[in-house]
Amino acid sequence: MVHLMTKNYLVYVNGEFVSSQEASVSVFDHGLLYGDGIFEGIRVYEGVVFQLEAHLNRLYLDAKAIHLSIPLSKDALEEAVLETLRQNKLVNAYIRLVVTRGKGDLGLDPRKCPHPTVIIITMPVDSLHGAEAKERGLHAIIATTRRQSVDSASHELKSLNYLNSILGKLEANMRGADDAIMLDSRGFVSEATGTTLFAVRNGQLHTPPLHASILDGITRRFIISIARDLGYTVTEGDLTVFQLRNADEIFFCGTLGEIVPVVSVDGQPVGLGKPGPVTLRLMEEYTQRVKNPQFGTPIKEGANPTPLTM
Ligand SMILES: Cc1ncc(COP(=O)(O)O)c(C=O)c1O
Numbered sequence: 001m002v003h004l005m006t007k008n009y010l011v012y013v014n015g016e017f018v019s020s021q022e023a024s025v026s027v028f029d030h031g032l033l034y035g036d037g038i039f040e041g042i043r044v045y046e047g048v049v050f051q052l053e054a055h056l057n058r059l060y061l062d063a064k065a066i067h068l069s070i071p072l073s074k075d076a077l078e079e080a081v082l083e084t085l086r087q088n089k090l091v092n093a094y095i096r097l098v099v100t101r102g103k104g105d106l107g108l109d110p111r112k113c114p115h116p117t118v119i120i121i122t123m124p125v126d127s128l129h130g131a132e133a134k135e136r137g138l139h140a141i142i143a144t145t146r147r148q149s150v151d152s153a154s155h156e157l158k159s160l161n162y163l164n165s166i167l168g169k170l171e172a173n174m175r176g177a178d179d180a181i182m183l184d185s186r187g188f189v190s191e192a193t194g195t196t197l198f199a200v201r202n203g204q205l206h207t208p209p210l211h212a213s214i215l216d217g218i219t220r221r222f223i224i225s226i227a228r229d230l231g232y233t234v235t236e237g238d239l240t241v242f243q244l245r246n247a248d249e250i251f252f253c254g255t256l257g258e259i260v261p262v263v264s265v266d267g268q269p270v271g272l273g274k275p276g277p278v279t280l281r282l283m284e285e286y287t288q289r290v291k292n293p294q295f296g297t298p299i300k301e302g303a304n305p306t307p308l309t310m
Contacts, residue, residue, distance in 0.1 A: 012120035031100025035161030137263030195254035249276030
């Protein structure tokens with residue numbers, strides 16, 4: 001795999017297209033100083049930006065929750081995203097859309113930051129856990145670090161402060177696992193460090209509810225509807241560690257990682273210790289549907305149909 005950062009791309013920074021080697025923000029930007037900002041990770045499949053409306057809607061809801069006024073209308077921001085893809089001639093890509101509080105002083109006060117910083121980075125896709133993870137499955141641990149509760153800056157809000165997830169990821173690294181499953185403050189299963197999760201028991205799907213400190217994942221919602229279309233029962237409800245450990249199948253899901261099977265938890269096999277049939281069926285269906293223009297926004301004119309080689 002080519003190191004993505006070695007290639008030069010154009011990055012949108014506050015209305016300008018700047019080379020990725022030179023794109024930068026002020027050291028006084030509160031996104032850097034305090035993690036004061038929000039972001040979205042979005043995928044483009046064959047010239048269609050998958051679930052762009054849903055991602056923009058979530059970004060604007062997050063902005064409202066932290067009293068951040070995004071200096072572009074939703075339509076203008078959508079066009080900026082599409083134009084960034086066109087400028088880079090990308091039709092299969094990952095988009096990172098970031099809005100920070102902007103440049104201020106060294107104090108916390110957001111009133112000192114009159115101009116939010118808007119950044120759009122687009123790049124060829126680098127898979128989250130490595131390309132082979134989907135086939136072999138992931139080894140997970142249950143982290144001792146708890147997901148921040150819903151009454152604090154939890155992952156209900158996709159903010160620039162990911163230290164809670166990073167602490168979980170560090171535990172996974174230290175224990176030689178691929179990723180960590182985090183529990184909420186009550187001890188119920190929440191989500192993984194950067195993905196939501198599903199457990200399959202007796203052919204039915206279970207996924208933790210929004211009040212279990214999870215992000216209201218766009219992939220999670222999409223999978224719930226795919227699963228129901230395929231005739232599976234899906235329950236959104238509290239999941240105990242006992243139920244998780246005794247699941248027949250577990251998978252993580254998110255925009256970047258899509259659907260990735262989990263084959264062990266804390267060293268114990270999940271089911272038969274290999275990707276299970278329900279997970280594989282959903283992965284197959286997901287791969288088909290993400291390319292369907294019905295579920296996304298076409299880049300339209302100016303897009304070059306030749307993907308950049310990785
Ligand atoms: C903490 C966390 N949970 C879940 C997800 C998956 O969300 P989505 O499906 O909207 O990409 C993400 C994605 O970035 C995340 O950071």
